[in-house]
Amino acid sequence: MMTRRALIASLAAVPLVGARAAAAPPPSTGGRRHFPNPTLLTQDNERVAFYDDLMKGKIVLVNFFYVECTGICPAATANLINVQEMLGARVGRDIFMYSITLKPLEDRPPQLKMYQEMHSIKPGWTLLTGSANDCELLRRRLGFADIDPVVDRDTANHIGVVLIGNERIDSWMACPVQSDPKQIVKSVSWMDR
Amino acid sequence: MSGFSPRFARGDDGGGARTPFKTRPFVQELPLPLVKEPFSTGSACVDGLPTTGIKAGPVEHQFFDRADCAPVRAYTIDVREALHSFHPDMPPTTIFGYDGVFPGPTFRAQYGQPILVRFFNNLPKDHVGFGIPSITTHLHNGHTASESDGYPGNYHDSGTYWDNHYPNVLNGFSVDPETTDSGECMNTLWYHDHRLDFTAQNVYAGLAGFYLLFDDKDCGDETNTDGFQLPSGEFDVPMVFGDKVFDADGQAVFDFFNLDGILGDKNTVNGAIQPFMKVQRRKYRFRFLDAGPSRFYALAMSDGSPMVQISNDGNLLPAPIARSVVTVSVAERHDVIVDFSKYQVGEKVYLMNRAEQTDGRGPTGTLLTPGDPLVEFQVIGLQNPDVSQIPSTLRIPPPLSLDQVVKTRSWEFNRGNGQWTVNGKIFREDEIRATVKCNTREIWKFKNGGGGWSHPIHTHYEEFRTLTRNGQTPPAFERGRKDVSVLGPGEETEVLFNFRDFHGKYVTHCHNVVHEDHAMMIRFDIVP
Numbered sequence: 001m002m003t004r005r006a007l008i009a010s011l012a013a014v015p016l017v018g019a020r021a022a023a024a025p026p027p028s029t030g031g032r033r034h035f036p037n038p039t040l041l042t043q044d045n046e047r048v049a050f051y052d053d054l055m056k057g058k059i060v061l062v063n064f065f066y067v068e069c070t071g072i073c074p075a076a077t078a079n080l081i082n083v084q085e086m087l088g089a090r091v092g093r094d095i096f097m098y099s100i101t102l103k104p105l106e107d108r109p110p111q112l113k114m115y116q117e118m119h120s121i122k123p124g125w126t127l128l129t130g131s132a133n134d135c136e137l138l139r140r141r142l143g144f145a146d147i148d149p150v151v152d153r154d155t156a157n158h159i160g161v162v163l164i165g166n167e168r169i170d171s172w173m174a175c176p177v178q179s180d181p182k183q184i185v186k187s188v189s190w191m192d193r
Numbered sequence: 194m195s196g197f198s199p200r201f202a203r204g205d206d207g208g209g210a211r212t213p214f215k216t217r218p219f220v221q222e223l224p225l226p227l228v229k230e231p232f233s234t235g236s237a238c239v240d241g242l243p244t245t246g247i248k249a250g251p252v253e254h255q256f257f258d259r260a261d262c263a264p265v266r267a268y269t270i271d272v273r274e275a276l277h278s279f280h281p282d283m284p285p286t287t288i289f290g291y292d293g294v295f296p297g298p299t300f301r302a303q304y305g306q307p308i309l310v311r312f313f314n315n316l317p318k319d320h321v322g323f324g325i326p327s328i329t330t331h332l333h334n335g336h337t338a339s340e341s342d343g344y345p346g347n348y349h350d351s352g353t354y355w356d357n358h359y360p361n362v363l364n365g366f367s368v369d370p371e372t373t374d375s376g377e378c379m380n381t382l383w384y385h386d387h388r389l390d391f392t393a394q395n396v397y398a399g400l401a402g403f404y405l406l407f408d409d410k411d412c413g414d415e416t417n418t419d420g421f422q423l424p425s426g427e428f429d430v431p432m433v434f435g436d437k438v439f440d441a442d443g444q445a446v447f448d449f450f451n452l453d454g455i456l457g458d459k460n461t462v463n464g465a466i467q468p469f470m471k472v473q474r475r476k477y478r479f480r481f482l483d484a485g486p487s488r489f490y491a492l493a494m495s496d497g498s499p500m501v502q503i504s505n506d507g508n509l510l511p512a513p514i515a516r517s518v519v520t521v522s523v524a525e526r527h528d529v530i531v532d533f534s535k536y537q538v539g540e541k542v543y544l545m546n547r548a549e550q551t552d553g554r555g556p557t558g559t560l561l562t563p564g565d566p567l568v569e570f571q572v573i574g575l576q577n578p579d580v581s582q583i584p585s586t587l588r589i590p591p592p593l594s595l596d597q598v599v600k601t602r603s604w605e606f607n608r609g610n611g612q613w614t615v616n617g618k619i620f621r622e623d624e625i626r627a628t629v630k631c632n633t634r635e636i637w638k639f640k641n642g643g644g645g646w647s648h649p650i651h652t653h654y655e656e657f658r659t660l661t662r663n664g665q666t667p668p669a670f671e672r673g674r675k676d677v678s679v680l681g682p683g684e685e686t687e688v689l690f691n692f693r694d695f696h697g698k699y700v701t702h703c704h705n706v707v708h709e710d711h712a713m714m715i716r717f718d719i720v721p
Binding site: 034071072141142143144146147148151157158159160161163165169170171172173174175176177178179180183187190193 | 318319320321322323325326327390391449450451452453552553554609610611612619621622644645710711712
């Protein structure tokens with residue numbers, strides 16, 4: 001890869017203004033710039049810092065759900081179980097799956113634990129809850145809020161998207177959570193650079 | 194390149210990703226894209242092209258050896274990372290560029306002169322930030338075989354190349370040259386990346402350029418009295434619009450976490466923020482292109498003078514139309530003629546965007562007064578007499594005939610659970626949603642599924658004729674051929690296609706590229 005310095009040197013015709021241009025850029029991973037770092041709770045009642053423990057340096061798949069959802073969640077979870085199966089042993093090693101609850105007041109660690117067992121969700125896929133404010137902050141920051149407030153309040157028809165990314169290289173995409181699991185696995189492979 | 198901004202661009206966290214640079218308006222001249230020169234010419238031109246890296250495709254080209262399709266000019270494009278200055282008041286920005294420049298170099302192609310372009314993907318494998326070092330290049334809207342069309346799934350990675358064959362032939366050339374419908378003769382096209390799920394990121398990173406196609410009438414020579422004598426040479430100016438946000442390092446910011454459509458706070462034209470252009474007191478042809486990602490434009494002159502629209506999506510209209518506001522959605526091309534002869538030397542007049550748009554849903558419908566200035570025109574003296582013309586008649590398409598329509602299909606563009614759908618389904622590369630028999634006509638009905646969203650619907654490969662808009666005769670500027678059918682909230686259109694010549698897989702999709710990347714797309718296959 002061409003270094004920034006070399007790139008600048010090659011740009012003889014473009015006048016550079018100010019000292020900024022020559023200054024070394026910050027590390028280009030989005031990292032903390034993208035993600036808040038609230039403390040969440042897992043289905044095993046472990047405390048985890050969202051950015052530091054869950055995102056930093058990892059390939060991740062993130063969606064939102066809630067335990068009692070009878071809308072998109074059952075199909076979404078079943079689909080993601082196929083994805084987890086296809087990704088195999090890498091899940092929990094360098095690829096991590098996270099489902100954050102949309103109803104943090106109802107879905108506490110015991111409810112998440114029950115959901116995990118009911119669906120035979122394997123290690124490497126973590127179910128998460130937290131304070132209502134923190135879960136809401138993440139929902140908004142990660143793009144799981146509908147722009148139309150009326151639609152957004154209808155939690156039963158919540159956004160059914162899975163966010164896929166590699167924090168180390170700051171590469172992110174999203175696809176419908178009901179996509180063909182083969183396609184989701186392929187999308188993960190694009191992030192695996 | 195920096196990613197960032199969980200919906201900050203919309204400001205709903207009270208934050209608001211805003212470019213932290215004040216950029217002085219009208220201090221840099223409007224850049225004109227470089228013209229692409231062929232690597233080799235003649236009947237053996239392809240043989241001498243470099244073969245660095247691995248050939249990713251295609252396996253073979255349709256009609257490649259046919260006399261009227263065999264390439265006589267061969268080009269190479271080096272797709273790479275580079276630095277680009279959007280404004281002298283900001284540090285340079287890392288971009289993806291065709292030949293390392295933005296806009297990509299302009300192809301000046303000619304009907305009857307087939308070409309081949311070898312796209313080398315030299316993007317860095319270890320690229321960090323938005324954009325992916327994997328590409329597929331679509332010539333929008335060339336009459337191009339599937340394998341050269343930049344099908345979203347035909348992406349190729351860093352270190353590989355792909356050959357696109359652009360035969361520059363009229364629709365129907367293989368069926369019956371005697372009756373080839375010369376009405377479907379295009380002029381303003383553009384090429385851009387179409388990587389599955391990454392089109393928005395890669396185009397925002399810089400992968401877009403013009404492809405101008407000339408013929409006997411629209412010949413690129415205003416002195417040729419056998420042609421239309423449209424303004425040519427330095428008076429024929431392509432303008433690509435794109436809005437962006439930059440960070441404190443001058444790097445473009447792409448909001449990964451907004452699936453509605455993203456907006457920027459800096460308006461760029463040909464890769465410059467608010468440039469000026471010196472114009473002589475005469476007629477100019479401007480070729481407007483909205484390269485997105487999600488902004489719609491309502492272009493107008495600051496003094497309210499009408500612009501004369503001559504073409505829509507690269508298809509000359511039956512007759513020129515004077516319009517005080519020209520609306521341009523993502524991927525649309527609108528060519529207009531502006532006559533500066535009525536202004537005095539030293540006078541300044543501005544190209545404005547009057548469309549109000551506050552989020553990715555689309556324009557609000559309100560026309561701003563005065564709007565945002567995009568380009569400052571500085572009027573200077575005429576150097577030579579203006580011999581260019583605005584012909585009263587341009588290209589009159591044949592009468593609409595529905596006799597031969599073999600099929601009618603309906604496509605509803607919708608949103609459910611925050612997912613973008615067409616007829617309730619998401620895009621799958623391997624799912625053929627329509628099988629079209631080659632050399633037949635079909636009516637397609639496009640319907641906006643609601644929710645207040647706008648969707649500019651683009652169909653690859655074939656131009657269509659708009660039969661109705663919301664059940665009525667379409668407005669005059671939509672009565673030529675087009676390849677983008679804009680669906681405002683609640684709108685529906687009926688269009689007529691005549692699919693001819695090549696076979697294979699193509700796509701129809703929303704060209705709000707954020708919607709496109711999130712599966713608002715269908716695959717259709719043309720079969721013998």
